[in-house]
Amino acid sequence: MKVSAEILNLVPYKTGKPIAETKREYGLTEVYKLASNENPLGPSPQVITAIKNALDQQHLYPDPSCHDLIQKISEKWNVPTTQVGVGNGSNEIIDLLIRIFCEPGDAVLTSQAAFVAYQVCAQAARVKVRTVDLRPDLTMDLKGFADHFFRNPSAKIRLIFIPNPNNPTGTSVGGSELDDFLVRLGNRDDVLLVFDEAYTEYVRNPEFKAAAQFYQKYTNVLVLKTFSKVYGMAGLRLGVLLAPEYVLEFYNRVRNPFNVNDLAQIAAVAALDDDAYRAESQKITWEGLDYFYSELTRLNLPFYKSDGNFILFDTKRNAQTCFVNLLKKGIILRPVANYGFPNYLRMTVGKAFENKKAIEAIEKMLAEIPEIS
Numbered sequence: 038m039k040v041s042a043e044i045l046n047l048v049p050y051k052t053g054k055p056i057a058e059t060k061r062e063y064g065l066t067e068v069y070k071l072a073s074n075e076n077p078l079g080p081s082p083q084v085i086t087a088i089k090n091a092l093d094q095q096h097l098y099p100d101p102s103c104h105d106l107i108q109k110i111s112e113k114w115n116v117p118t119t120q121v122g123v124g125n126g127s128n129e130i131i132d133l134l135i136r137i138f139c140e141p142g143d144a145v146l147t148s149q150a151a152f153v154a155y156q157v158c159a160q161a162a163r164v165k166v167r168t169v170d171l172r173p174d175l176t177m178d179l180k181g182f183a184d185h186f187f188r189n190p191s192a193k194i195r196l197i198f199i200p201n202p203n204n205p206t207g208t209s210v211g212g213s214e215l216d217d218f219l220v221r222l223g224n225r226d227d228v229l230l231v232f233d234e235a236y237t238e239y240v241r242n243p244e245f246k247a248a249a250q251f252y253q254k255y256t257n258v259l260v261l262k263t264f265s266k267v268y269g270m271a272g273l274r275l276g277v278l279l280a281p282e283y284v285l286e287f288y289n290r291v292r293n294p295f296n297v298n299d300l301a302q303i304a305a306v307a308a309l310d311d312d313a314y315r316a317e318s319q320k321i322t323w324e325g326l327d328y329f330y331s332e333l334t335r336l337n338l339p340f341y342k343s344d345g346n347f348i349l350f351d352t353k354r355n356a357q358t359c360f361v362n363l364l365k366k367g368i369i370l371r372p373v374a375n376y377g378f379p380n381y382l383r384m385t386v387g388k389a390f391e392n393k394k395a396i397e398a399i400e401k402m403l404a405e406i407p408e409i410s
């Protein structure tokens with residue numbers, strides 16, 4: 038059977054190594070996973086109650102219109118219901134947007150070392166990915182994005198993905214650079230600007246501007262949100278698309294009618310009402326990041342300050358070797374060689390005691406693996 042070159046060459050998205058697998062492979066009983074930017078608090082207690090109360094209706098198909106959920110999002114985020122779409126994680130929305138708005142041979146534009154799902158979804162749809170280099174401080178070069186778009190009219194760039202903040206770098210963009218970008222590309226009818234805001238709730242950069250606050254001013258600005266991070270629902274799979282009505286009209290035509298399962302819909306309604314859980318998620322993340330900043334400084338390991346719930350740091354060693362060494366110590370981090378950082382690891386903020394265990398393991402590892410000279 039013939040398969041396209043794009044599919045043959047597709048490198049699948051590599052997820053964080055599961056805890057159970059690590060325990061099995063290394064014969065460990067205690068393993069901590071700080072590898073997938075999950076929320077270490079566990080689900081909100083209100084979410085757990087809502088799920089338990091809905092277990093006896095799981096023989097029924099979910100509400101295909103996600104009515105109650107969209108209504109709640111509309112109220113809480115102050116957006117019209119007609120501008121809200123939902124997906125099986127924001128990953129599914131990325132996939133569908135590419136399939137809806139790009140034809141094979143068209144292109145999407147994003148940053149070097151941007152969240153890898155854009156590449157995987159585009160390649161699967163036989164769509165090209167063009168990238169703009171990061172700046173030396175690993176921030177995205179939005180001016181470079183706009184320049185690239187105008188310099189390459191024949192590239193057929195249909196979507197521009199702006200992960201803000203980006204994963205795995207943890208950097209965000211904002212200020213006048215974002216304003217200029219919108220002046221140059223906002224309201225065009227030949228390209229959509231997709232702000233992927235999976236981590237916005239964790240941002241402390243004062244220059245940052247959430248696209249949810251300005252997308253309604255533009256006919257071509259889309260926002261992706263997820264319930265996998267600050268809402269602590271990664272396992273339930275729920276992403277949200279905020280977009281102009283015409284985009285949602287296409288989106289709802291293409292999506293599977295039951296793409297968001299019943300428990301995810303019910304859980305998200307409860308999660309949106311639990312302000313205390315969200316505040317606690319932010320608090321432990323910021324405390325954890327500050328702890329990592331001071332400990333990595335003490336260990337003399339360079340890192341980038343993060344606006345996400347994770348940190349990218351330089352091991353000064355081969356990161357794959359470090360990753361395996363840490364696995365043996367029961368700590369799962371994330372190698373990021375696929376993003377062009379062969380010596381770096383990405384570490385998610387966990388609970389305070391998990392962060393401490395990770396740092397202790399890293400300190401031991403540094404003594405066991407010689408630094409690259």
Ligand SMILES: Cc1ncc(COP(=O)(O)O)c(C=O)c1O
Binds near residue numbers: 204262263264275276
């Ligand atoms: C930048 C970014 N966007 C989107 C996602 C996907 O989130 P979801 O779990 O909603 O598919 C992630 C997940 O890590 C991410 O880092």
